[in-house]
Amino acid sequence: MIVRLPPLAPGLRVGLYGGSFNPAHAGHRHVSRLALRRLALDRVWWLVSPGNPLKDRSHLPEAARRAEGARAMARDPRIAVTDFEAALGVRYTRETLAWLTERHPEVRFVWIMGADSLASFHRWRGWREIAERMPFAVIDRPGYTLAAMASPAARALARARIDEAAAATLAGRAPPAWVFLHGPRSGLSSTALRAAAKPSVFRA
Structure with a gap:
């Protein structure tokens, strides 16, 4: 099995931003640039997943095709797009993070997620293991702020949350450690973009 990763070097601060990227959009780039700046990261990797186990994957395009679209959208030398999870054959985030850190x-490494993901984080396979394996940053999203902060995972990990003013130190902290980042928010979503792209059907 050959697994090709973006370039790495000791001490590099890399944000991992996973998702289906179906399709990748300007909101993904916005989140990545916010993370690069606020977390003092050197790179952000877009991990184009084989598919979310919590969602229907029956109509999901192949990872390589979605990765190609993501590269066209990224347009930033600090953002690398990879679909190596498909080569690994992993299904869950905890498997990916274990493989990388070992x-x-x-x-x-820093895991990056949106506030909508934090709201459902407690449903992820091995979510406590993820929190113990690497620091993570939560990026605010319209309509999810309160639900995210009131979620079972946020409450369980409350003592590990650091002040937003210390966000630049997150990559150097031992897990569990996380930060909730506020700021300009993007309302774009892949789901909405797919819906808008579908041809309308009119009946007389």
């Missing part, structure tokens, strides 16, 4: 312990 092979590259010298890299300072």
